[in-house]
Amino acid sequence: MKRKYILPLFLLIQIVFLKILAFFPETVERFYSNGLYVWISSFSRTVLGKIPFSVGDIIYGITIIYCIYWFFKNRKLNWKDKIWASLSFISVAYFLFHFLWAFNYYRVPLFEKMDIKREYSDADLIAFTQKLIVKTNEVQFAITKDKTKKVVNPHSQDSIFKLTQYGYDHLAKQYPIFKYETPSRKKSLMSLPLTYMGFGGYLNPFTNEAQVNDKLPMYGFPNVVCHEMAHQIGFGSESECNFIGFMAGVKNKDLYFQYSALSNALRYCMSNIGAKNEKEFNRLKVKINPGILENYKESEKFWEQYDTFIDKAFHAFYDQYLKSNQQEDGIDSYSKFVDLLINYYKDKEIK
Structure with a gap:
């Protein structure tokens, strides 16, 4: 040959x-x-x-x-x-x-390892979202002392990289499978291209570096770091990494990490409700502190600046990439972590 x-x-x-x-x-x-x-x-x-x-x-x-x-x-x-x-x-x-x-x-799916159900009813989604609204409102007010003010994260990006360890250390005490050692968290040199592609970060599979887009709105930056760290400890599924990143965020003693995780999860839950029941979405939306909605607007405004055919093309490519790698829902798999959240916290407080 x-x-x-x-x-x-x-x-x-x-x-x-x-x-x-x-x-x-x-x-x-x-x-x-x-x-x-x-x-x-x-x-x-x-x-x-x-x-x-x-x-x-x-x-x-x-x-x-x-x-x-x-x-x-x-x-x-x-x-x-x-x-x-x-x-x-x-x-x-x-x-x-x-x-x-x-x-x-x-590898074995996380819901099997942690014995978490995947199915949930609309009532389960609404009940969890209401619980999440209360918690997110509480943290937002604890930071700003004003329900109408958006959260402005005062930490530098480098300090956020270091602070993420607290959340993972706390999480690992309860679940050793999430133990994170030997940090390698970095700002991507390709942050501008990443932004045009519509990505907040990525794990480099060849060097095992957690790459984070340094142009992101700062209130959401900690959550992205926690997500990429979940990939580093060996989890490929985007929904699983969203779930792990959420838990590492809420278990961090820093309120800005908690807010970053909670506001991200709340946005996914409200989006799921909005897709099914507009009336219920509007009922719940008025319960969310205006400052949280301001952060959402901040994020939307940021991404709109870079909304071109490029991000649509890369999202289409990434959708197929995920489907070819055991994630049949493609790019929609990011939102599937709501399944894990609802069932994990069904009989637990969010903490």
Whole structure:
């Protein structure tokens, strides 16, 4: 067999292997997520965590430049050879992507590990949302002393990175599976492109750095950091990371972290209610402190500045990416953490 066919063939083998692997989540959980990945992630974050800038962003930048250079340099190359070379590159990247992090997409779902139901009724959603409104109002007023004032987070972004550890430490006392060690949390060097793409942050699977968009409205910044940290400890599902990030936020002693988590969850819950029952949505909306609604307007105004065809294209791409990685709801899976929240807090206080 010619060498140029080896890596493309390996790509096909990987795809078939992953289709089979999806039937063995317990094996992935035991040997990868709680085994090999623990060592891989610890090594990556130990080596790169103290570097003050995003190594992963630089690697991405160099890779993009090199690919453009390669295609320009080999523009006269036979198109079939270009395809085989491209498939070889994709094959290697695909292997590293899964080996270094993405096998976590195939682990046991969190609702099974924590014995949380997934189904809920409209009444359950409304009851939880009412509880959430009370709690969010309470924290907003504790910060501002005025129901009409929006929350302005006084912390610097670097201090927020450090403060996130308190929430995870507290959370790990109750659930050791959420233990977070060896921090590697950074502001993305590609924050402006991320904003145009409509993303608040991402985990670099090759370097295990939690990348956060440093242009985000500050009231929501802590929640995004907590979400990306959940990816770092081995959770691939966006709904699970929203849920873990929420709990790490509300368990943080800092009120601004609590508010960031609560206001984010409330927005998702109100959106779900609005999609089903406009009358109920309007009834609940008047119970929310005006200052919280001001923060929502702040966020909407921010994203509207960057609302172009670019974010729609990337969201469509990301939707397909999630669906191909065990998240059948695609980009809607972000809101599925409401299922986990409602059932987890059904007989508990939000704290």
